Amino acid sequence: MRKILVTLKRVVDYNVRVRVKPDGSGMAVEGLKMSVNPFDEIALEEALRMRERGEAGEILAVTIGGDECQQQLRTGLAMGADRALLVKCEGEVEPLAAAGILLEVIRREEPDIVIMGKQAIDDDCNQTGQMLATLWGRPQATFASELNLNGDTARVTREVDAGLEVLEVQLPALITTDLRLNEPRYIKLPDIMKARRKPLETLAADDLELAAPPALKALAYEPPAQREKGVVVEDVPALMGMLRERGFLN
Amino acid sequence: MSSVLIVAEHDGQTLHAGVARAASCGLAIGADRLDVAVLGLDCEGVAQQAARIEGVSRVLSLDRSENANPVAAIQAPQVAALASQGYSHVLGPSTTFGKDLMPRVAALLGVPQVSDIMSVEGERRFKRPIYAGNAVLTVEAPAGHIVVGTARLASWPAAGEGGDAAVEGAQTDAELPDHTSWLELKSAESERPDLQSASVVVSGGRALGSSENFSLLYDLADRLGAAVGASRAAVDAGYVSNDMQVGQTGKIIAPDLYFAIGISGAIQHLTGIKDAGVIVAINKDPEAPIFEIADIGLVGDLFAIVPEIQAAVEGS
Ligand SMILES: Cc1cc2nc3c(=O)[nH]c(=O)nc-3n(C[C@H](O)[C@H](O)[C@H](O)COP(=O)(O)OP(=O)(O)OC[C@H]3O[C@@H](n4cnc5c(N)ncnc54)[C@H](O)[C@@H]3O)c2cc1C
Numbered sequence: 001m002r003k004i005l006v007t008l009k010r011v012v013d014y015n016v017r018v019r020v021k022p023d024g025s026g027m028a029v030e031g032l033k034m035s036v037n038p039f040d041e042i043a044l045e046e047a048l049r050m051r052e053r054g055e056a057g058e059i060l061a062v063t064i065g066g067d068e069c070q071q072q073l074r075t076g077l078a079m080g081a082d083r084a085l086l087v088k089c090e091g092e093v094e095p096l097a098a099a100g101i102l103l104e105v106i107r108r109e110e111p112d113i114v115i116m117g118k119q120a121i122d123d124d125c126n127q128t129g130q131m132l133a134t135l136w137g138r139p140q141a142t143f144a145s146e147l148n149l150n151g152d153t154a155r156v157t158r159e160v161d162a163g164l165e166v167l168e169v170q171l172p173a174l175i176t177t178d179l180r181l182n183e184p185r186y187i188k189l190p191d192i193m194k195a196r197r198k199p200l201e202t203l204a205a206d207d208l209e210l211a212a213p214p215a216l217k218a219l220a221y222e223p224p225a226q227r228e229k230g231v232v233v234e235d236v237p238a239l240m241g242m243l244r245e246r247g248f249l250n
Numbered sequence: 251m252s253s254v255l256i257v258a259e260h261d262g263q264t265l266h267a268g269v270a271r272a273a274s275c276g277l278a279i280g281a282d283r284l285d286v287a288v289l290g291l292d293c294e295g296v297a298q299q300a301a302r303i304e305g306v307s308r309v310l311s312l313d314r315s316e317n318a319n320p321v322a323a324i325q326a327p328q329v330a331a332l333a334s335q336g337y338s339h340v341l342g343p344s345t346t347f348g349k350d351l352m353p354r355v356a357a358l359l360g361v362p363q364v365s366d367i368m369s370v371e372g373e374r375r376f377k378r379p380i381y382a383g384n385a386v387l388t389v390e391a392p393a394g395h396i397v398v399g400t401a402r403l404a405s406w407p408a409a410g411e412g413g414d415a416a417v418e419g420a421q422t423d424a425e426l427p428d429h430t431s432w433l434e435l436k437s438a439e440s441e442r443p444d445l446q447s448a449s450v451v452v453s454g455g456r457a458l459g460s461s462e463n464f465s466l467l468y469d470l471a472d473r474l475g476a477a478v479g480a481s482r483a484a485v486d487a488g489y490v491s492n493d494m495q496v497g498q499t500g501k502i503i504a505p506d507l508y509f510a511i512g513i514s515g516a517i518q519h520l521t522g523i524k525d526a527g528v529i530v531a532i533n534k535d536p537e538a539p540i541f542e543i544a545d546i547g548l549v550g551d552l553f554a555i556v557p558e559i560q561a562a563v564e565g566s
Pocket of ligand 1: 014495516
């Protein structure tokens, strides 16, 4: 049976507006509601559906971060993952470093499919899946909106700027999810109880003895440029008048 | 002294308009050499288009059958091999093409990537948006390593067209994998201007209610020579195809004039239109967040207002 590895990142909930700290040293995230990155929930949901169709066996959910990330792993277990692994480490972990750690996890776990979100909604990098696939030496199918398994290949429809692209990749492979791949299930109370008994393992990133790759330095955070406050017009003629004034529709 | 390599996106016939924008980003780095790599099959025409971009020094054409379609796992080793020939920076457009490919290039080179470069503050110093555009982060790439990045297209004007660079065939001995097959591209054929380069865009949201009702927007767009876009909700509901989505996870655009019609203005949508010239919002809810960033707002029922605009435009 195919084994699936899914990554879950702890991020500020997408409904919460995050602001820059007044001194520009970072984002004011203390006390904000934290959730599983929405794209990662979609990744886990896809794995669960594969298992329900009899296409997959064990599903392992992995995250990298501090102890607080156990919360997101518990969410993953409640959704239906079989096991969870927290790779403990403090501070920001950039995509390349995360990919290096996840490669080590892959070596130990030997999954057939790795499913990740296409981007995390905090740093919006959209890199980790591609970097991991590269270090792993395996194919990638990013921005997936449809995924079909057939023996040792996966046929993946990808959302690209020009429309929908279809790739066929040999397994093992890495898939990153786009929003329309599926709609994640809601967690029911009994699932949360059941999740408490599922195994959640921790591993210190330091024990992996990986060399730290070159990294970007974050120098300053600032709020985005604000647009000037606009006007509300009464009716269509007033709208048309303003547009003409600004040189449009002439 | 910087020497910048830009990876060209194209469809085999036409160079993507984003390449000239990425070239502007490269020039802002202060490149004294700006080369463009065109990976394709029988892509001489595309290479010639790249050669006309102002500021380009050389176009390197990697013409081979494996490059017939853009597969990141096949292109990345070639780009990484080229980039290692003395370039200080390698850039791609921040389109789905560049987002798919460039992190693979970065991983092969063992360096981090700077995604969505919106401004250049120094040879290794860049600004990029995070948290759906709620903040701008200044980052510095590590000294002593090649810089890999993607250029946020809405932040960069297209470089001019007066160039006359030489086109050279290039080769790499990079080993190419055969684990990925490209099968097809299904694109919604449209006669309308391209969403990412149109100067006027008419976008609709969930309020349109059906794909039939979107014809209201198509008619207006055709009259205005505009492209048509949509919110995620409209795409998810199946009113329009995915390539029309504007926002954090769709296209980031910067038209001179943007109409947001029946769109509430969620942060994920707004991040896609922040650089638009004039934003017009039409929404029946006066409290809708879209009015906070709209330059001109009109409160009311779109099904009454849009036909009225149509009539006004036709009458003029
Ligand atoms: C990770 C993530 C990424 C996302 N990425 C994107 C993205 O890239 N792009 C994007 O757009 N969204 C994105 N979203 C979704 C976003 O949060 C919103 O859900 C979405 O933008 C809402 O679309 P909407 O404005 O069309 O619909 P709604 O929020 O439902 O708004 C409909 C609006 O229409 C108005 N209305 C209704 N009837 C009429 C009428 N007759 N006349 C006039 N007005 C009317 C209503 O007042 C309302 O304001 C993302 C969400 C997540 C979690």
